[in-house]
Each structure stands twice: as structure tokens, then as C-alpha cells.
Amino acid sequence: xxxxxxxxxxxxxxxxxxxxxxxxxxxxxxxxxxxxxxxxxxxxxxxxxxxxxxxxxxxxxxxxxxxxxxxxxxxxxxxxxxxxxxxxxxxxxxxxxxxxxxxxxxxxxxxxxxxxxxxxxxxxxxxxxxxxxxxxxxxxxxxxxxxxxxxxxxxxxxxxxxxxxxxxxxxxxxxxxxxxxxxxxxxxxxxxxxxxxxxxxxxxxxxxxxxxxxxxxxxxxxxxxxxxxxxxxxxxxxxxxxxxxxxxxxxxxxxxxxxxxxxxxxxxxxxxxxxxxxxxxxxxxxxxxxxxxxxxxxxxxxx
Amino acid sequence: xxxxxxxxxxxxxxxxxxxxxxxxxxxxxxxxxxxxxxxxxxxxxxxxxxxxxxxxxxxxxxxxxxxxxxxxxxxxxxxxxxxxxxxxxxxxxxxxxxxxxxxxxxxxxxxxxxxxxxxxxxxxxxxxxxxxxxxxxxxxxxxxxxxxxxxxxxxxxxxxxxxxxxxxxxxxxxxxxxxxxxxxxxxxxxxxxxxxxxxxxxxxxxxxxxxxxxxxxxxxxxxxxxxxxxxxxxxxxxxxxxxxxxxxxxxxxxxxxxxxxxxxxxxxxxxxxxxxxxxxxxxxxxxxxxxxxxx
Numbered sequence: 199x200x201x202x203x204x205x206x207x208x209x210x211x212x213x214x215x216x217x218x219x220x221x222x223x224x225x226x227x228x229x230x231x232x233x234x235x236x237x238x239x240x241x242x243x244x245x246x247x248x249x250x251x252x253x254x255x256x257x258x259x260x261x262x263x264x265x266x267x268x269x270x271x272x273x274x275x276x277x278x279x280x281x282x283x284x285x286x287x288x289x290x291x292x293x294x295x296x297x298x299x300x301x302x303x304x305x306x307x308x309x310x311x312x313x314x315x316x317x318x319x320x321x322x323x324x325x326x327x328x329x330x331x332x333x334x335x336x337x338x339x340x341x342x343x344x345x346x347x348x349x350x351x352x353x354x355x356x357x358x359x360x361x362x363x364x365x366x367x368x369x370x371x372x373x374x375x376x377x378x379x380x381x382x383x384x385x386x387x388x389x390x391x392x393x394x395x396x397x398x399x400x401x402x403x404x405x406x407x408x409x410x411x412x413x414x415x416x417x418x419x420x421x422x423x424x425x426x427x428x429x430x431x432x433x434x435x436x437x438x439x440x441x442x443x444x445x446x447x448x449x450x451x452x453x454x455x456x457x458x459x460x461x462x463x464x465x466x467x468x469x470x471x472x473x474x475x476x477x478x479x480x481x482x483x484x485x486x487x488x489x490x491x492x493x494x495x496x497x498x499x500x501x
Numbered sequence: 502x503x504x505x506x507x508x509x510x511x512x513x514x515x516x517x518x519x520x521x522x523x524x525x526x527x528x529x530x531x532x533x534x535x536x537x538x539x540x541x542x543x544x545x546x547x548x549x550x551x552x553x554x555x556x557x558x559x560x561x562x563x564x565x566x567x568x569x570x571x572x573x574x575x576x577x578x579x580x581x582x583x584x585x586x587x588x589x590x591x592x593x594x595x596x597x598x599x600x601x602x603x604x605x606x607x608x609x610x611x612x613x614x615x616x617x618x619x620x621x622x623x624x625x626x627x628x629x630x631x632x633x634x635x636x637x638x639x640x641x642x643x644x645x646x647x648x649x650x651x652x653x654x655x656x657x658x659x660x661x662x663x664x665x666x667x668x669x670x671x672x673x674x675x676x677x678x679x680x681x682x683x684x685x686x687x688x689x690x691x692x693x694x695x696x697x698x699x700x701x702x703x704x705x706x707x708x709x710x711x712x713x714x715x716x717x718x719x720x721x722x723x724x725x726x727x728x729x730x731x732x733x734x735x736x737x738x739x740x741x742x743x744x745x746x747x748x749x750x751x752x753x754x755x756x757x758x759x760x761x762x763x764x765x766x767x768x769x770x771x772x773x774x775x776x777x778x779x780x781x782x783x784x785x786x787x788x789x790x791x792x793x794x795x796x
Contacts, residue, residue, distance in 0.1 A: 213704065217601035224598055225615040227672060230642065231630035232618065238633075246633055247640035293522035296515035308523075313794060315530050317785030319733035321754035322774035325761045326536035327529060329545070372529040375522055404514050433623035435736035440762070451625040455740060458629060473626045484621035485614075491680050 239474045244467035258471035268472045270446065271453035275476070278363060278438075278449055279431045282370040286378050286427035287420050289371070294382020294419070295412060299391075309383070312376040320373060324440055327369070328360075331441070335359040355447065366441050366449075370434060374427035381426065381490075385419030425487045432480055450476045534778060540771035547765035555768070562772035572773060574748055575756035579732060582667060582752055587727035590671030592720075595678020599686055600712075602679075613679070620676035628740025631669045632658075658742060662749040666738050673737060677730075678723060685719025686712070718791070725788040729781055753777050 238244035239258050241251035262268035297309065335358050342350045359365035393415065397407045413420075438452040448456070454476065457469055541562055545555040566572050598616055602609055619627065634642045637656030644654035657665050689712065697707050735754040738744075744751035744759060751759070753773065761770030 209704070214604055214606060217604050217606055220597055221601050221606070221612045224594055224675065225612055228619050228675065229615050231627070231634050231672070232622075234633045234642065235626070235630050245640075246636055247638075248633065248642050249640070289522045289525070292518035296519035300512060300515045300519075302512055302516070308519075310789065312526070313789050314782060314785045315526065317729045317781045317788070318530070318534065319729075319735075319754060319777055319781055321733065321735045321757050322777040322781070323530065323533045323537065325757065325767050325770050325774055326533035326540055328761075329540070329767065330528075330533055330536060368525065369529050372525040375526060379522060429621075433736075435624050435740070439736075451623060451736075454629070455625050458632075458740075469629070473629055477622055477626050480623050480626075481618065481621045484617065488617065 235470050235474055235477070238466055239470040241467060244470060246464075246466060258467040259475075261468050262471050262475065265468070267445070267448070267453060268468065268475075271448055271450045271472070272475065274447060275432070275450040278366050278370065279428060281363075281367045282374065282431045283424050283428045285367065285371040286374045287424040290375060290378035290382045290423045290427075291413070291416055291420055292408075293375075293379050294384075294423075295386050295408075295416075297379060297383040298386035298389075309380075312379055315376045320436055324436060328440055331359040331365055331369070335362070335365070355444070360441060361443050361447060363447070366437060369437055369441065370431045371427070373434070373437070374430055377430075378423040378427050381423045382416070382419050385416065385422070389415055422487070422490045425483055425490070429480060429483045429487060432483070537771045537774050537778065540768055541775045543768045545768040545771070547762070547767055549765070552765075558768070562769050565769065566772050566776070571748060571751070571756065575751050575753045575773075578663060578749070578751055579753045581663060582670065582734075582738075583728050583731045585664075585667035586670035586674065587731040588724060590667060591674040591678040591727060592723065594671065594675045596682050598675060598679045599682040602683065603686060616679060617676045619673045622673075624736030625740050627669070627673060627737055631665075631672075631741055635665055659746055662742055662746060666741060666750050669741065670731065670734060670737060674727065674731075677727065681723045681726075682716070682719060685716050685723075688719075689715045722788065722792055725784055725791060729784045729788070732777065732781055732784075 234248040237248065237251065240254050240256070241249070242253040242255045242257060243251070244258070262272075297305065335354075338357065338359065339350060339354055342353060346353055354362050356362060357364045359368075393411050394407055397411045402410070433451070435451045435455070438449045439455070442448060442452060450472070454469060454473055458464060542557060542559060543555045544558045544561075546552045598613075602613055606612075622630070635657035637659065638644065639648065639654055641654075641657070643657055648654050655661070693711055693715075694707060697711060702710070733754060734752065735758065738750055738752055739755055739758070742750040744755040754777070757770050757773050757777065760766050760773060764770075
């Protein structure tokens with residue numbers, strides 16, 4: 199380095215300056231849309247346009263929890279996405295372990311299948327999926343109605359496949375499974391079998407092995423798997439759009455979208471506050487997930 | 502003998518713990534995918550007579566699709582959208598960012614965090630923010646920036662709809678390109694550059710003769726994966742334009758949605774979906790082969 203001729207260090211300086219300039223421009227491009235959301239959510243008289251507030255206030259955030267349905271949407275999102283994330287963590291933990299340890303013939307076909315499932319656009323699956331869920335839903339309601347009578351509707355709100363929590367949770371979880379199974383399979387591949395074999399020698403049952411040995415070892419992998427499932431399910435807009443119609447069940451993305459369509463009565467302060475609340479968990483999760491991002495492009499890049 | 506019995510039992514247990522995942526994937530992904538092929542040969546509808554008694558119509562949906570100007574428009578819009586945002590916009594800005602961030606600069610983490618931010622924003626939130634950015638009238642952010650440079654303003658989403666959704670999707674995906682290309686760049690050994698510098702190569706020569714050829718496999722993978730994921734984009738554009746004005750931003754995914762849930766033509770929507778599934782599958786197989794994924 200110290201032997202570098204003077205021309206070279208001038209070159210390097212010029213390169214660095216160009217790098218700063220490009221990165222600054224790209225960063226401004228990336229950051230600028232966020233300003234409106236952030237500033238308008240603290241503006242007592244928020245507009246569609248970016249402007250400096252005359253009065254700064256927390257009132258918009260308070261109204262999310264007192265007025266309107268914002269709190270309900272937030273609860274629905276947390277409940278649905280939280281349940282789906284937990285489900286994905288359990289299923290991908292178990293399934294990823296099986297995929298890593300098995301020597302059965304179906305191992306390769308299954309792994310290739312989940313790689314290919316990841317490329318299927320969900321909009322292309324949504325029509326038949328909707329028809330299928332509708333059939334399931336009608337069957338369930340036909341089954342429940344003779345037993346519960348008029349209470350069926352309230353039960354279906356929780357266990358229904360269309361316009362019910364259960365259907366949305368199951369489908370959201372399924373959509374995250376391929377990536378999560380892949381993450382967990384790769385994770386278990388990196389864990390030596392010694393521990394399990396020792397436990398097996400000691401006569402531990404499958405359940406004991408999972409609980410005492412595998413879960414503690416797998417926690418970092420499960421964290422990654424859950425993080426990605428959460429991020430993707432949290433941001434998903436298509437599934438709630440198709441599967442939910444009752445106002446009581448609306449999740450944040452759907453509630454926000456529909457509120458924004460009421461052109462003449464948009465309460466920008468409230469909506470930007472709500473959108474900001476919706477944004478924060480996504481950004482936090484993304485921050486944690488950063489170091490895993492490369493691996494998620496299925497099996498890493500081997501150039 | 503005893504051992505194989507135990508092994509067989511272990512294999513069975515592994516199968517059992519994988520079963521719930523398998524069932525969910527079969528029910529909510531594989532079955533719908535196959536079912537969509539079936540639906541595409543029927544006149545299934547969401548309401549009306551065809552909903553109660555759908556008939557098998559052979560390849561009529563596909564024949565109709567072939568003559569449907571709106572379908573070809575959707576294909577064209579999707580093609581331009583993928584080309585403009587994934588292949589050009591995200592790639593160029595992602596590559597430039599990745600190259601710049603390889604230098605020992607101050608605020609590197611800050612820069613890369615800001616570039617990652619759009620990727621973290623949920624689709625609907627991203628859509629809102631850009632509605633504010635691109636709204637008509639002189640107060641919208643883009644109009645202000647443009648008039649600061651003395652250029653004419655416009656109602657951006659009405660006048661340049663396709664260009665605008667390309668800009669927005671580029672904004673959202675720079676991070677993905679940057680991450681993948683950074684990973685690719687890090688596999689190029691520094692010694693090659695040192696040696697080239699010794700031989701008096703200029704930076705642009707080194708970029709063309711070393712970086713680009715050695716990055717080719719990564720670039721190819723990036724192109725495949727970003728094409729597939731851009732074909733699937735729905736919520737971001739739907740929140741912004743819902744396919745309008747006049748179909749100018751009607752991506753294939755939005756066209757499927759509109760045909761199925763606005764026009765209630767499930768059978769026809771399924772035919773369009775089958776085309777999208779096939780294209781994605783072909784690209785997916787190409788990706789798996791090109792990536793030499795280790796299983």
C-alpha cells in the first residue's frame with residue numbers, strides 16, 4: 199500500500215468520491231418516499247403531500263387505538279401472522295429435521311419440489327385455491343350447522359376456510375413452508391449427528407430426543423425460519439384480499455388498502471400513523487434477518 | 502437384523518414428522534396447481550349458471566386467450582415491467598451499489614441499511630408512499646423535484662403509468678440485486694486485481710476483463726430469480742394503480758385477479774394462470790440447474 203505511486207492514490211480518492219456520490223443519490227432515491235409517511239403521521243393536519251407540519255402531535259397514533267378500527271386490524275394481523283409463524287416454525291423444524299436425516303427415496307424429489315414451488319406465482323394459484331377453500335368451507339359449515347345452529351357463524355369466524363382465521367393462517371403458513379423447510383434442512387445438515395446418536399443409545403424416545411436435544415440445538419435455525427416466515431406473511435396482501443370479507447376480520451394491509459380507496463374521506467394522519475405502525479415490525483424483522491438474506495436464494499450462490 | 506428394524510422405525514418416524522408439512526403443501530399448493538389446469542378447460546364462474554353447473558369446454562379458453570387483446574397486452578406489460586425493473590433498473594443500481602460498497606468508505610452500514618429499507622416495507626405501505634410521491638398537482642414530491650430542475654410536472658401515474666411502476670419496483674428491489682451481486686463479488690479473489698494492477702490495467706479494463714466475466718454465473722442466476730419474482734409481483738402495483746389506467750399497468754398477475762374476481766370468469770382466469778405457472782416453472786427449472794443447488 200505505502201509503495202503506491204502518487205497517481206494511484208489520486209485515482210483511489212477520485213473513485214471514493216464517485217462511490218460516495220452514487221451511494222448518496224441511490225440512498226436519497228430509496229429514502230425519500232418514507233419521509234411523507236413519517237412526517238405526516240405526526241402532523242395534526244396531514245395531507246397527501248409531503249409538507250412540514252404546523253403542529254407536531256401524537257394524536258394520530260392515539261386515535262389508532264381509540265377511534266376507527268386500527269387497533270382491531272393490528273390485532274388481527276398480529277394474531278394471524280403470529281399463529282402462522284409459530285406453525286411454520288414447528289412444522290419446518292420437524293420437517294427440516296426429517297429432510298436432513300432421511301435416506302429414503304423421496305428425499306431428492308421432495309427437495310426439488312419445494313425449490314420449484316417457491317417459483318410459482320401465488321396469483322396464479324389463487325383461483326383454484328379459492329375454489330378449493332370454498333368447498334372446504336361449505337362442507338365445514340354443513341357439518342357444524344346441525345350441531346351448533348345459529349352459533350355456527352361465530353364459530354366459523356375462527357375455524358372457517360373462507361372469511362375465517364383458520365383458513366388464512368393455514369394458507370399463509372403453507373406459503374412460507376418451502377423456504378422455511380429449506381432453511382431448517384440446511385441448518386440440520388450442519389449439525390453433527392453425535393448428540394442424537396448418544397441420546398438414542400441412552401434409550402431416549404423420538405419425543406425426548408426432539409425436546410431435550412434437537413430443539414435447544416436448533417434454536418438459531420428456528421429463529422431464522424420464523425423471521426422469514428413472519429416477514430413474508432406480515433407483508434402479504436393478496437391472501438387477505440381474497441380470503442377475507444368481514445370488516446371484523448380485516449388485517450392491516452387490507453384495512454389500510456380499503457381505507458385508502460375511500461377517496462373523499464381519507465384521514466391521512468390516521469392512515470399514515472397506522473401504516474407506520476405496520477411498517478415498524480417489518481423493518482425490525484428485516485434488520486435481524488439481514489445476515490441470513492444471502493442464503494435464502496435457495497442454497498446460496500455458488501458462482 | 503435388529504439394526505435394520507430400528508433404522509426402518511427411525512425412517513418411519515421421520516416420515517411422520519414431515520407429514521403435516523407435506524399435507525399442507527399438497528392441499529394448498531400442489532392440488533390447486535393441478536386443479537387450475539383442470540379449471541382452465543371448463544367454463545367455471547364465480548356466480549351465475551356456470552357456477553352451479555360448470556361444463557367442460559375443451560380448449561376454448563385457450564383459443565379465446567390467443568385472440569384476446571387484453572391478454573397480449575398483459576403479457577407485453579409484464580415483459581416491459583420485468584425488463585425495465587428487474588433486468589435493467591434493479592440490476593444496474595444494485596451492481597453500482599455493490600461495487601461502491603466494496604470500497605472502504607465511511608457510513609457503509611448506513612448506506613446499505615437505507616438501500617435495504619424499501620425491501621422491508623410491506624407492499625401496501627410502499628404503494629401508499631408512492632401514491633403520495635407521484636400524485637398529480639404541483640405539491641407532490643416528484644413534481645416538486647422535477648420543477649426544481651425547471652422541468653414540466655405531470656399527473657405521473659396517469660401520464661406515465663408503466664414507467665412509474667417500473668421506477669417503483671426498481672426502488673423496491675435494488676436491495677435484492679445488491680445482496681446477490683455483493684455475494685458474487687466477494688467470491689472474486691483480490692489477488693487477481695492486484696496482479697492486473699501490477700500489469701498496469703486501468704479500472705475500467707479490470708471491470709470489463711475480470712469483474713464481468715467472473716460475475717457472469719451470478720448475474721445469470723440473478724436474472725432468472727428476479728424475473729421469476731417480478732412476474733409474481735401483485736400487491737405493490739395493485740395498490741398503486743389496480744392495473745389502470747385503461748390496462749396500462751395490467752400485469753399478468755393483475756389480469757388473472759381481475760378476470761377471476763372482478764369478471765368472475767374463473768375458468769378463463771385459470772387458463773391465464775396456467776400460462777403464468779408454466780413460464781415460471783420453466784424459469785425455475787433453469788434456475789435450479791444453473792445454480793447447481795446442492796442438496
